[in-house]
Amino acid sequence: MAAEAVIAAIVIFAALRLLVARDVxxxxxxxxxxxxxxSGLIGLTWRTDMGLVAALCTFVFxxxxSNAIAYTLDKVRKIRRESGT
Structure with a gap:
């Protein structure tokens, strides 16, 4: 129960920071x-086979x-470098 609370607090904090962050x-x-x-919360709270499948799917996606984010950050970095900002 404590692990779920810690992960939930981190997710809520990150979601709030996501809303107020100005930098891409x-x-x-x-x-x-x-x-x-x-995906971690789904895996910890749903203790069934379907919960395992849901957790695996959300983890894969x-x-x-995260791969798409890394690719986008690289593209933004290249565009900023080319434009001089």
């Missing part, structure tokens, strides 16, 4: 934390999301 880099990183935190 920070927003994407907080979004990544929220995605992995939700969170991994794909």
């Amino acid at each position: 880099y920070a927003q994407m990183l907080y979004l990544n934390v929220v995605g992995f935190g939700i 969170s991994t794909l999301e």
Whole structure:
């Protein structure tokens, strides 16, 4: 029960930071934390076979999301470097 509370607190904190962050880099990183935190919460709270499947699916898609975030951050960095800002 304590693990779920800690993860939920981290997810809520990251979601709030996501809403107030102005930098694109920070927003994407907080979004990544929220995605992995939700998959962890699903895995810890649903103690059934379907919960395992749901947790695996959200973890796989969170991994794909983090790869997309890394790709986007690289593209933004290249665009900023080319434009001189």
